[in-house]
Amino acid sequence: MSEQKKKRLRLVSRVIFFINSVFAALLLLSYVLPYAVPKSFPILSVLSLLVPVFIMINFIFMLFWILNVRKQFLLSFVVLILGYSHVTSMYKFSGTLTEPTENSLSLMSYNVRLFNIYDWIQEAQIDQKIVDLIKENSPDIIALQEFHPNQQEAFDFYPYQHVVLRGKKKKAGQAIFSKFPILHKGSIEFPNTSNNAIYIDIVRHTDTIRVYNLHLQSLHINPKKEEFSQKNSERLLKRMATAFKMQQTQAELFEMNRKNCPHKKIILGDFNNTQFSNVYKTIKGNMKDAFVEAGKGFGSTLDFPYFPMRIDFILTDASFSVNSFKTFSQHYSDHFAIKSIISLD
Incomplete structure (x- = not known):
């Protein structure tokens, strides 16, 4: 050479x-x-x-x-x-699977994007397919974000429900459906947005458990339609920065409620932010991330081209064991459903 x-x-x-x-x-x-x-x-x-x-x-x-x-x-x-x-x-190379116990709970979280009411996905009967997916997996508790009330009757197979709608015309909100009686329920209102957090208290054997459904401020970015040009980059960054500031305020309001709750806790929801963010760190605290404990692969929960985005989470108190975790592949929303089975230690 x-x-x-x-x-x-x-x-x-x-x-x-x-x-x-x-x-x-x-x-x-x-x-x-x-x-x-x-x-x-x-x-x-x-x-x-x-x-x-x-x-x-x-x-x-x-x-x-x-x-x-x-x-x-x-x-x-x-x-x-x-x-x-x-x-x-x-990324997890292999999921950890352990046998559920008699104290086990199956949990599911899913941003259903209003059940495709505006036909974002060009496929027939998406709303029914979402309901069928949930029926087939039959979680003990499911938290739905961007829930539309026209589907509430479709979930009558859950005897206990907590639905809170927000917005000027109250067309959408969050929902929790449970197979266990609800002792107490409530909502954490976030200012200047239709996003919020709702919660229920249930009894499982001798333990009272609070289950949160948390939906933080959206970034309002559609990767398939957004014009990522130099001209729009400054405007886009400002919009995202504003959303992150709102998320921090929302996380702080959520934290105030959590600190005042004496029960064991489970958090389900769409954080609209990744596991690398301050918002995630604030909400997670010393809780377990079900994907980290028992997930597999990238665990991407957002339909975002080119690289994985995990923004939907199942978090549990340290007193729970995570037996399994699954990210679903069905494309019925811009998010993918997640499910975990947990047990009280």
């Missing part, structure tokens, strides 16, 4: 390593994003949505250097190891 060609290869290698270093630095920065409060650092909060991209790019760089037998692989390798919890919360 000529000396000139060697120089070119060294130059190309340096350029690639420089790009690698930029994405390694961005991934390192992402490790502190959960501590960045959206009201103070709104742009950093927007950056949290790109963490899956940073992880995957660093993984690709690591493989590239390994295949070329170059020590530069250590950069991305070390950064990925430092963020091991980030990596494992994005």
Whole structure:
């Protein structure tokens, strides 16, 4: 090989390593994003949505250097190891399955997008298919976000219900359906939005359990229609930053209710934010994430092209064991349903 060609290869290698270093630095920065409060650092909060991209790019760089037998692989390798919890919360190689006990509860959460009432999905009887999916899986408790009241009678196979509608004409809201009697129920109102959180208290054997259905502020981004041009990027970032600030306020209002609740707790819902965000960190606290405990694969819950977005969650108090977790593949909404079976330890 000529000396000139060697120089070119060294130059190309340096350029690639420089790009690698930029994405390694961005991934390192992402490790502190959960501590960045959206009201103070709104742009950093927007950056949290790109963490899956940073992880995957660093993984690709690591493989590239390994295949070329170059020590530069250590950069991305070390950064990925430092963020091991980030990596494992994005992708699980195998789900942990344990046998349910007599104290087990099956839970399901699903943003049903108004049961496709405006025909976003060009497929017949989407509303009935959603109901059939839930009937087939028959969870003990299901939380539905973006619920439309025209489907309430379709859920009469659940004897206990809590539905709260919001908005000027009260056309949509959240719903919880339960096979167990509801001792108490309520709603946490969020200002200047139709989003909210609702909850029920049930008794399972000798334990009182509070089940929340949480729907935080939407970013209102349609990846299939949004024009991601330079012209619109500033406006889009401002819109997202505003939504993240609202999510923080909503998480704080939710936290006030949770702190005053003496019972064991389960949180179901659509956070409209990822597991890498401050909002998720605030809500999760020391609770268990059912996907992290027993999930498999990427666990993506949003129909977002090109990379996975997990924004729907099932969280439980540490006193619960997570027996199984499933992300459904049926495309009846812009979200995918999730289900978990848990047991009291």
